[in-house]
Amino acid sequence: MEAAPLVIPSEPFHVQILNSCDRHGCAIALTDADSKRSLTFQDVKMLSNRLASEFKKIGVEKVNIDELTTYIQQTRARFIVACSEQAERLQGLEGVKVLLIETLLVPATSDELEGEFVSDVVIGPDSTLLAPFSSGTTGTPKCALLTHDNYSAATASLKAGLFDGLNVRKESTLAMLPFYHASGFWALLYCLMEGHHSIIVRGFSVGRMLELIEKYEISIINVVPSIVVVLARVEQAMPSLRIVLCGSAPLGKELSEALLQRHPSIEHLIQGYGMTEVVVLSHATPPSAALARGKYGSCGKLLPGFEAKIVNEVGEQVEVGETGELLLRGRAVIRSYLVQGCPLDGWLRTGDLVRVDIDGFYFIVDRLKDVFKVHGKQVSPAEIEDLLLSHSAIAQAAVIGIPDEHAGHVPRAFIVLRGEEYSETVQEIAQFVKDRLSPHKHLKGGIRVVDELPMSSSGKVLRRVLQEQSIEVSEL
Incomplete structure (x- = not known):
């Protein structure tokens, strides 16, 4: 039986989030683990409107999208938004103005506190939503132009292919991954859309993580393999934790088994594969825990809305079980980079060597450049x-x-x-x-x-x- 077609919303992605804030209202959306300050979904919408209004006043434009100096030159950025503790090290940058978030979010009048932001900019599905740089693990980072449609497609894909099957309701999660990383940023947005409570953690320490999991009865965490290594070795029980999502690098079979043996409350260990160019993930472990437990070491199956093929050095598709480079296409895949040439046509070359088994589970072998x-x-x-x-x-x-x-x-x-x-x-x-x-x-x-x-x-x-x-x- 063929899977139902993927339903991808046509409205701009930020509008979907703001509408979700209306639905969830006074529920707690975000908590800062250090200051213990919390924001409701209403607060998030109000502050978003406030920030948009300030951007409009000072002339932040829709179209203008190193280390830092290189990044500024490549993107032609005119503004940097930062918190006050970062301001000093940003002094001396030429051609850009540093905007302090604390100042931008202070309303000038009580009317502005409650007012709705009305934009005069036309935004459609193909408008650029975000222009992140790739991680640069094997070369110079590239600026990927991600559209509203890319984000909507990626979100619909993960919701249909993973989260709808995990019996996820209103959950509490630790936001440990940085928001300037694709996985951390998308996860924050998804939690806002679905009404989850995100506890924001600045920096990582084992003791702090365990303390917060216990205090807030955290049920879901989104981590990288280095944190899984730590979790697999800590003695402290974490009875509230039932879902662990892991990406960014392959997670081996032995480490997966060690984690689940140490913490039997974990019902789902979800491994995923993705990259900046597909917003977040193209593959993920299926929700069925019984099925997934037989495939440790796999990054899961292809998510709905994506097409994939595995090719050898001359571009020919390989047989099931053979290793080759993974190619992807779909509405979540970027159309182009900012500087590095023409829009991407056809298949995105991932640069990753993978194999797929007879059941459709993919295994990351290595980076093509690393082998x-x-x-x-x-x-x-x-x-x-x-x-x-x-x-x-x-x-x-x-x-x-x-x-x-x-x-x-x-x-x-x-x-x-x-x-x-x-x-x-x-x-x-x-x-x-x-x-x-x-x-x-x-x-x-x-x-x-x-x-x-x-x-x-x-x-x-x-x-x-x-x-x-x-x-x-x-x-x-």
Whole structure:
């Protein structure tokens, strides 16, 4: 039986959110975990109107969309909106005006406090809603132009393909991922649309996270694999937690099982795959817990509204079970980048190597640019990293290929140990890998012990930094 067609709203995405604020009214929408200040859905709409009014007064335009200096130049930005604690480090930027959010949200009159914002700008489905930069894990970040229709399509896809099947009602969730990251921002908007209570957390610490889960009886969290590693090892029970959503990087089978064994209250461990160019996710674990438990390590199935194909190096589709590059298309996929050329036509090349099994579950093998060859045989860093993370002494791991005169490349691992109580030597960890993997995957490039790995804001290891920079390391 064919699935029902996906219903995608035609009204602008921000209007959908404001209408939701009307529906949920006086219910609590947002709570700041530090100040404990809360905003109702009515408050969110009022402050949104206030901010839009101020933008209109000072001449913020619809069309004008490095580090920071590069980003400003590329987007031709005229304004930066920041909180007061960021103002000092933004001084001296040329050609832009810094607007303090605290000032913008203070109403000048009581009429403005209650007034509706009336826009004279025509906004349609193809209008740009957001222009985020890609994460830049393997190259220079690119500015993706995401439209209202992209956001509406992505939201309808996830609602139909995932959340409607999770029996999600009015839930409390920790907003731990940064709002300048695609997953964190979309999750915030979705919670506003669906009437959920988001507790906003600035920064991450294990103790703080556990405290807030208990205090607010958190039922859903949206995390990255590095946080799952922590959760799988903490002793404290979390009886309210029943849904864990994990993206940004592959989550291995062993780690998935360890998390669920440690915390039996978790009914659904949802893994997903996505990127900035598709708003949030194109794949997710199906809601059926019984079905999902047999597919740990998979990023799930293709969500409704997307098409996918897997191709080899010459662009030919591969057979089921074979590895190739994932290509995507659908209404949630961006039409173009801001600077890097013409609008995208046809299929979006993801740059990720995947395989799909007979049941339609996708497995991320690695980034196409991260895979290297040892004596002509392909090596996936992710496979070695998953094995290293299963070792009790290792908290974080990253693997790269380094040039070798005889083999072409050999694997080198960078690891962060869990604590001083672990006395494993580099030789013992190398032997741990030798005992479990084929010879061309052995760590012949060495093991380096570091205090921390270079990470993006979304929790991904920046392999290019490991490749390009000299890291001061000490061997155990």
